[in-house]
Amino acid sequence: MLHIGCHLSCAGGYLAMGRQALALGADTCQFFTRNPRGGSVKPFDRADADALNALTREHGFAPLLAHAPYTLNAASADARVRDFARRVMREDLERLAHVPGAMLNFHPGCHVGQGTQAGVRLIAGMLDEVYTDELPTRVLLETMAGKGSEIGGTFEELRAIMDESRTGDRLGVCLDTCHVFDAGYDIVHRLDDVLAEFDRIIGLSRLRAIHLNDSKNTMGSRKDRHEKIGQGEIGLEALVRVINHDALKDLPFYLETPNEPDGYAAEIRMLRGAYAQA
Numbered sequence: 475m476l477h478i479g480c481h482l483s484c485a486g487g488y489l490a491m492g493r494q495a496l497a498l499g500a501d502t503c504q505f506f507t508r509n510p511r512g513g514s515v516k517p518f519d520r521a522d523a524d525a526l527n528a529l530t531r532e533h534g535f536a537p538l539l540a541h542a543p544y545t546l547n548a549a550s551a552d553a554r555v556r557d558f559a560r561r562v563m564r565e566d567l568e569r570l571a572h573v574p575g576a577m578l579n580f581h582p583g584c585h586v587g588q589g590t591q592a593g594v595r596l597i598a599g600m601l602d603e604v605y606t607d608e609l610p611t612r613v614l615l616e617t618m619a620g621k622g623s624e625i626g627g628t629f630e631e632l633r634a635i636m637d638e639s640r641t642g643d644r645l646g647v648c649l650d651t652c653h654v655f656d657a658g659y660d661i662v663h664r665l666d667d668v669l670a671e672f673d674r675i676i677g678l679s680r681l682r683a684i685h686l687n688d689s690k691n692t693m694g695s696r697k698d699r700h701e702k703i704g705q706g707e708i709g710l711e712a713l714v715r716v717i718n719h720d721a722l723k724d725l726p727f728y729l730e731t732p733n734e735p736d737g738y739a740a741e742i743r744m745l746r747g748a749y750a751q752a
């Protein structure tokens with residue numbers, strides 16, 4: 475079975491979010507742990523989390539994917555921004571300990587002129603400090619488009635974070651199809667080669683989630699503008715090959731396409747139809 479969901483809001487509570495996922499034909503979803511552009515967060519409602527856990531168990535959901543706020547930048551040159559990153563990451567991991575199986579994805583960060591190596595060290599240092607052994611949530615590094623001073627636009631940069639951090643063995647990767655395409659990986663014509671390269675540099679066993687998005691821009695544009703499935707430069711055929719690829723087909727897929735709920739439901743239906751049942 476294809477495990478697929480979309481990005482949803484948890485503003486109305488975790489249980490309401492799980493019900494919405496079900497109503498859209500999804501068997502998982504992604505959500506921001508808090509305001510993505512700020513960082514403020516509601517008090518944690520343990521009963522609501524437990525109700526979500528019961529719902530996802532009953533309906534055989536794939537792992538939920540939490541997404542850290544965009545403002546989290548452990549590689550910042552500003553000590554206050556780095557402190558914020560540590561605090562938010564720690565708090566979110568403590569909360570997610572009450573959502574068994576959930577994973578936490580984050581954008582590695584921007585080195586803002588300090589250089590990739592310095593940025594990698596800062597990110598690894600943040601993880602060493604906050605991602606302690608008793609926290610059960612799997613943390614994922616997202617592949618990035620490589621715009622500006624973004625770290626994670628190449629597989630080598632994600633590998634460098636894993637190598638630099640003591641938590642490296644516990645880190646996974648979330649591959650965003652729009653981001654890798656924008657970063658210059660030709661998943662349209664050379665998907666096998668791109669995955670072989672991922673395997674050689676990072677290891678396919680580290681790949682835990684796919685953000686399934688089309689792209690408004692051409693390969694290598696380094697832009698990061700998501701498009702609806704089949705309406706962008708990657709195209710439907712290539713994205714259907716992604717969900718059906720032997721190395722990927724059992725992973726959970728999360729849509730981050732510019733859609734209202736109806737549009738997400740339509741994409742989920744279409745992709746379920748395009749998934750080759752074994």
Ligand code: FE
Binds near residue numbers: 581
């Ligand atoms: Fe993201």
Ligand code: FE
Binds near residue numbers: 616685730
């Ligand atoms: Fe993404």
Ligand code: ZN
Binds near residue numbers: 652653698699700
């Ligand atoms: Zn993006």
